[in-house]
Amino acid sequence: MHIVRSSSIVTASIGLISQSPDHTVRDINQVEQCQRTSVAILGAGVAGITAAQTLSKHSFDDFLIVEYKNEIGGRMTHAEFGVHPDGRPYVVELGANWVQGLGSEGGPENPIWTLAKKWDVKNTYSDFDSLLTYNETGEVDYTNHFAAIDGVYSSAEQTAGTILIENLQDRSARAGFSQAGWKPKKDMAAQAVEWWYWDFESANPPDTSSFVFGIAGYNSTHYQYSDENNFVHDERGFNYWLQGEASTFLRPNDTRLLLDTIVTNITYNDRGVTVYNEDGSCISAEYALCTFSLGVLQNEAVTFEPKLPEWKQTGIETFHMGTYTKIFMQFNETFWDAEKQFFLYADPNKRGYYPIFQSLSHENFMPGSNILFVTVVGDESYRIELQDDETTQAEIMEVLRQMFPDITVPKPSAFMFPRWSLEPWAYGSYSNWPVGTTLEMHQNLRANVDRLWFAGEHTSAAYFGFLQGAYFEGREAGLRIASLLGNECVDQGRCGEHSFYDPLHGTTGREAFNIINGWDADSFATYGLNRE
Ligand SMILES: Cc1cc2nc3c(=O)[nH]c(=O)nc-3n(C[C@H](O)[C@H](O)[C@H](O)COP(=O)(O)OP(=O)(O)OC[C@H]3O[C@@H](n4cnc5c(N)ncnc54)[C@H](O)[C@@H]3O)c2cc1C
Ligand SMILES: *[C@@H]1O[C@H](CO)[C@@H](O)[C@H](O)[C@H]1NC(C)=O
Ligand SMILES: *[C@@H]1O[C@H](CO)[C@@H](O)[C@H](O)[C@H]1NC(C)=O
Ligand SMILES: *[C@@H]1O[C@H](CO)[C@@H](O)[C@H](O)[C@H]1NC(C)=O
Numbered sequence: 001m002h003i004v005r006s007s008s009i010v011t012a013s014i015g016l017i018s019q020s021p022d023h024t025v026r027d028i029n030q031v032e033q034c035q036r037t038s039v040a041i042l043g044a045g046v047a048g049i050t051a052a053q054t055l056s057k058h059s060f061d062d063f064l065i066v067e068y069k070n071e072i073g074g075r076m077t078h079a080e081f082g083v084h085p086d087g088r089p090y091v092v093e094l095g096a097n098w099v100q101g102l103g104s105e106g107g108p109e110n111p112i113w114t115l116a117k118k119w120d121v122k123n124t125y126s127d128f129d130s131l132l133t134y135n136e137t138g139e140v141d142y143t144n145h146f147a148a149i150d151g152v153y154s155s156a157e158q159t160a161g162t163i164l165i166e167n168l169q170d171r172s173a174r175a176g177f178s179q180a181g182w183k184p185k186k187d188m189a190a191q192a193v194e195w196w197y198w199d200f201e202s203a204n205p206p207d208t209s210s211f212v213f214g215i216a217g218y219n220s221t222h223y224q225y226s227d228e229n230n231f232v233h234d235e236r237g238f239n240y241w242l243q244g245e246a247s248t249f250l251r252p253n254d255t256r257l258l259l260d261t262i263v264t265n266i267t268y269n270d271r272g273v274t275v276y277n278e279d280g281s282c283i284s285a286e287y288a289l290c291t292f293s294l295g296v297l298q299n300e301a302v303t304f305e306p307k308l309p310e311w312k313q314t315g316i317e318t319f320h321m322g323t324y325t326k327i328f329m330q331f332n333e334t335f336w337d338a339e340k341q342f343f344l345y346a347d348p349n350k351r352g353y354y355p356i357f358q359s360l361s362h363e364n365f366m367p368g369s370n371i372l373f374v375t376v377v378g379d380e381s382y383r384i385e386l387q388d389d390e391t392t393q394a395e396i397m398e399v400l401r402q403m404f405p406d407i408t409v410p411k412p413s414a415f416m417f418p419r420w421s422l423e424p425w426a427y428g429s430y431s432n433w434p435v436g437t438t439l440e441m442h443q444n445l446r447a448n449v450d451r452l453w454f455a456g457e458h459t460s461a462a463y464f465g466f467l468q469g470a471y472f473e474g475r476e477a478g479l480r481i482a483s484l485l486g487n488e489c490v491d492q493g494r495c496g497e498h499s500f501y502d503p504l505h506g507t508t509g510r511e512a513f514n515i516i517n518g519w520d521a522d523s524f525a526t527y528g529l530n531r532e
Pocket of ligand 2: 264303
């Protein structure tokens with residue numbers, strides 16, 4: 001049973017589901033020392049900036065954007081690294097790095113691709129076939145496993161489509177692929193190929209990933225737009241486009257953007273929201289949009305008063321926050337094949353142990369930079385992010401010596417990695433859909449509670465984990481809040497409050513795969529999932 005809410009029945013539905021008697025909430029109107037605004041937008045990442053832009057486009061310019069860091073961009077963030085022959089440092093992306101899914105002739109275009117082109121952000125096709133494979137004895141060709149797993153995917157996605165359409169029970173991606181005939185078992189080369197195929201994207205192993213929504217999430221981006229991934233390498237940073245978009249509605253030093261401001265408490269009810277910051281300041285708003293990552297919500301880095309309702313907490317605790325760590329190294333020479341982009345390593349003992357090395361020295365990216373980076377995810381990220389740089393570097397050197405037994409691998413002259421799982425404004429990298437839950441549960445992660453709204457990559461049903469997910473959800477929340485503020489629907493089908501499900505029955509019928517629940521109807525057909 002789902003509860004559809006519209007602004008006219010706010011009070012009634014709140015009365016039904018909320019355990020928040022008004023006396024536990026500070027009366028918003030009595031908080032006179034707080035700065036007042038119509039909409040408090042919490043976070044200046046893709047979702048927050050897109051929401052603010054959407055409000056602005058509909059002439060709602062009374063908002064405040066509150067951001068922990070000292071710049072716009074959120075998980076699109078870069079750092080200076082190493083040295084260029086001309087003495088300047090290079091710039092590398094610590095977070096989002098690819099435009100994933102571009103667009104095709106006559107088909108829809110990924111908005112991130114559109115915006116990257118608009119702002120001339122430098123990006124180049126990333127060739128996932130430009131790959132050499134290694135194990136502990138050096139270079140070994142096990143690319144035959146790629147053909148095998150590709151074949152399995154084609155049949156697995158049909159099964160996943162049937163499960164979704166017929167409202168059958170989900171399973172782990174491990175089980176789904178195993179049933180389709182993919183059983184890597186103790187073959188470490190097959191495990192490395194599987195890691196590249198699955199974990200590299202999900203930041204989680206197939207064992208803890210949803211079969212149905214993992215495949216849907218991949219296909220909605222790569223079938224709807226295109227299967228191309230473009231790697232961003234721009235000295236101004238990937239977030240340059242977002243800062244550019246922000247400059248279309250924010251003046252320089254606009255007082256509506258509060259940087260270096262950490263939100264600690266949020267109180268809310270059906271009349272408004274008050275936001276308390278670490279510096280003692282507060283904001284009293286008619287509506288607030290919280291775009292903090294799932295990791296921030298799970299770590300209780302912010303206190304909600306009253307406590308979020310049970311249905312919301314269940315959504316927050318059930319979905320997974322993955323961690324994805326890029327470890328950058330600059331050497332005095334390019335001792336690897338300068339014409340290749342990727343180097344896959346199968347460790348004999350541990351799956352996911354420094355599995356993918358990627359060359360930035362390649363002529364398409366930062367030629368002559370001698371920069372190589374290795375990516376780890378999940379449990380390996382947690383382990384490595386707790387280690388000091390020296391320990392991690394020593395482990396990587398050991399792996400590189402196995403991969404290149406015939407040369408003396410030099411020590412890196414520069415070494416750096418971000419620690420996403422410990423970052424207090426992110427607590428992880430991006431979300432992943434866990435095994436055995438439903439679109440209804442996801443909608444609860446997404447739905448507003450009274451006048452407190454939520455948006456971000458994690459609230460996107462079809463594009464979770466991607467920049468486009470954060471973009472669509474920021475726009476959606478902006479449209480809905482604009483409609484409520486103006487008492488007039490600004491975008492058909494995207495007005496009023498979000499529906500939510502209480503109680504959850506562990507199942508979502510086919511008819512509920514619609515825009516109300518954040519399911520992009522256009523992409524449905526492209527999964528090969530016929531709605532008829
Ligand atoms: C390592 C990594 C690799 C990735 N690779 C890709 C990729 O290649 N392609 C792709 O499409 N996507 C990728 N992603 C995902 C992409 O970065 C995210 O989907 C997107 O940036 C999320 O945007 P958002 O607005 O939802 O959240 P965020 O960017 O996290 O924005 C939320 C904002 O809230 C702020 N905030 C948090 N807590 C507080 C607080 N208490 N007070 C005030 N402000 C606070 C944060 O500082 C942040 O700026 C990657 C992410 C990571 C981390
Ligand atoms: C914020 O939350 C903390 C932890 O729950 C609490 O101790 C503190 O009093 C709250 N502060 C405000 C301003 O509500
Ligand atoms: C690594 O490759 C070598 C050469 O093909 C092979 O003999 C060895 O068994 C492989 N190691 C593992 C753990 O499979
Ligand atoms: C890089 O350093 C190694 C020693 O660590 C040395 O053998 C090699 O010649 C150096 N390469 C260049 C191009 O200087």
